[in-house]
Amino acid sequence: MKKIILLALVAFVTISAKAYYYHFESNGIYYYIPDNSNNVAWVTSGEVKYSGTVTIPATVTNDGKTYIVTAIEGNGFEACEGLKEVILGENIDVIGGRAFKNCTNLTSVNWNDNIKELGGEAFQGCTSLTEVTLSANLRKSGGYNFRDCTNLKTIKFHDGVTVVGDGEFCGCTALKAVDIPNSVLTIGGNAFQRCSNLVSAKIGDGVQEISYHVFTDCSRLEKVILGAGITSIGMRTFGGDCKQLKSITILNPQVPSLVDDGFSSYDATIYVPSQSVDAYRNADIWKQFSAVKAYEDQVYLTVRQATQGAVKMLANVGERYSYDILPESGWVIHSVTFNNEDVTDQLVGNNYITPAMTSNGVLSIVFVEDGSGIRGARASDVRVSGDNNGNIIINEAPYGEVISVYSTNGTLLKQMTADGGRTTIYMNTHGIYIVKVGDMTAKLSL
Numbered sequence: 366m367k368k369i370i371l372l373a374l375v376a377f378v379t380i381s382a383k384a385y386y387y388h389f390e391s392n393g394i395y396y397y398i399p400d401n402s403n404n405v406a407w408v409t410s411g412e413v414k415y416s417g418t419v420t421i422p423a424t425v426t427n428d429g430k431t432y433i434v435t436a437i438e439g440n441g442f443e444a445c446e447g448l449k450e451v452i453l454g455e456n457i458d459v460i461g462g463r464a465f466k467n468c469t470n471l472t473s474v475n476w477n478d479n480i481k482e483l484g485g486e487a488f489q490g491c492t493s494l495t496e497v498t499l500s501a502n503l504r505k506s507g508g509y510n511f512r513d514c515t516n517l518k519t520i521k522f523h524d525g526v527t528v529v530g531d532g533e534f535c536g537c538t539a540l541k542a543v544d545i546p547n548s549v550l551t552i553g554g555n556a557f558q559r560c561s562n563l564v565s566a567k568i569g570d571g572v573q574e575i576s577y578h579v580f581t582d583c584s585r586l587e588k589v590i591l592g593a594g595i596t597s598i599g600m601r602t603f604g605g606d607c608k609q610l611k612s613i614t615i616l617n618p619q620v621p622s623l624v625d626d627g628f629s630s631y632d633a634t635i636y637v638p639s640q641s642v643d644a645y646r647n648a649d650i651w652k653q654f655s656a657v658k659a660y661e662d663q664v665y666l667t668v669r670q671a672t673q674g675a676v677k678m679l680a681n682v683g684e685r686y687s688y689d690i691l692p693e694s695g696w697v698i699h700s701v702t703f704n705n706e707d708v709t710d711q712l713v714g715n716n717y718i719t720p721a722m723t724s725n726g727v728l729s730i731v732f733v734e735d736g737s738g739i740r741g742a743r744a745s746d747v748r749v750s751g752d753n754n755g756n757i758i759i760n761e762a763p764y765g766e767v768i769s770v771y772s773t774n775g776t777l778l779k780q781m782t783a784d785g786g787r788t789t790i791y792m793n794t795h796g797i798y799i800v801k802v803g804d805m806t807a808k809l810s811l
Contacts, residue, residue: 510530546571
């Protein structure tokens with residue numbers, strides 16, 4: 366009987382213990398030396414889970430020997446719920462499969478431009494991650510690397526990246542816009558499936574085939590631009606609950622092949638090169654769309670800043686434009702609108718990137734004096750903006766609050782009281798105006 370108990374105890378200990386395979390530890394980081402390597406080390410897991418901020422060095426020394434740190438091994442940081450920030454060493458070029466999977470409090474990664482491979486599910490379930498950058502050298506993806514990163518709002522594609530893997534951003538429900546550069550050659554199936562708040566998407570000229578289910582169940586997707594290289598659209602690419610499409614711009618003059626269930630709805634308007642309108646109207650399946658029109662060969666972007674007035678410039682069809690908004694001393698950004706839509710929450714720092722241009726656009730920026738406030742309401746609650754027709758719009762000003770509009774030389778132009786909801790002030794000319802709402806002072810250009 367004693368022998369049996371002893372064997373059972375030994376068996377229990379063997380099953381419950383977890384083995385870690387690393388060769389040495391330095392400054393709280395565990396390292397593995399791959400076979401047949403004399404000077405390379407990989408970051409791996411160990412007995413103590415990583416937490417807080419982890420800085421991975423470019424090189425590490427152990428027993429008098431220096432190693433180049435080139436990779437993060439698969440599962441290396443998996444489920445490290447206390448991990449908040451990772452600073453990647455400059456020599457990291459491979460991130461293994463499931464390396465950071467379910468690190469639910471990871472908010473920041475300093476994405477270096479040397480990463481050439483993501484192993485698969487590398488950051489899946491990192492629900493606090495808000496921004497990712499795909500390296501210009503990225504050539505290989507195991508897929509699903511950012512699946513269900515539900516707070517991911519911004520994807521930066523460095524020009525040079527060639528691949529978006531299968532299911533790469535599936536279930537990224539905070540994502541609103543995607544702009545895939547011309548360098549990308551392959552987009553895997555299900556890449557943006559279930560991105561339920563995605564509104565606009567542009568695919569660059571390098572992609573020839575849009576694979577299956579890429580945008581399936583993107584229930585708010587309204588605007589798509591397909592590059593000049595697109596030759597085929599696959600099964601249920603825009604399927605499922607992807608029924609809100611209003612505008613599809615196709616830059617290829619040659620009609621791409623399209624399967625019967627490529628789109629779940631044909632209510633959108635198709636915009637194509639002028640010489641190709643008839644070809645699209647007569648092509649199988651494409652002819653089911655409600656309208657086929659020629660897109661404008663030239664479009665203009667107007668930028669209205671209260672410090673400069675308006676600047677109008679020629680824009681390229683299908684391109685997006687990036688602006689760093691720099692307020693004058695003593696002023697801060699209050700609101701940003703694009704074609705009358707408030708896009709303030711899309712700012713990354715002081716930077717705003719327009720949607721891909723397929724028609725004329727107007728970008729308007731409003732500044733407020735730093736530290737200004739409003740009696741009875743926070744300044745951030747009150748939204749001051751201008752529309753494309755030359756009107757000043759005030760939203761959420763407290764009922765009865767005095768609204769005054771001045772010229773830049775201090776002349777009072779108009780004055781009224783807020784009704785507690787939306788107040789419109791009709792101006793007769795375009796120009797720069799100073800608007801006071803209670804104690805808040807704003808400056809804008811119409």
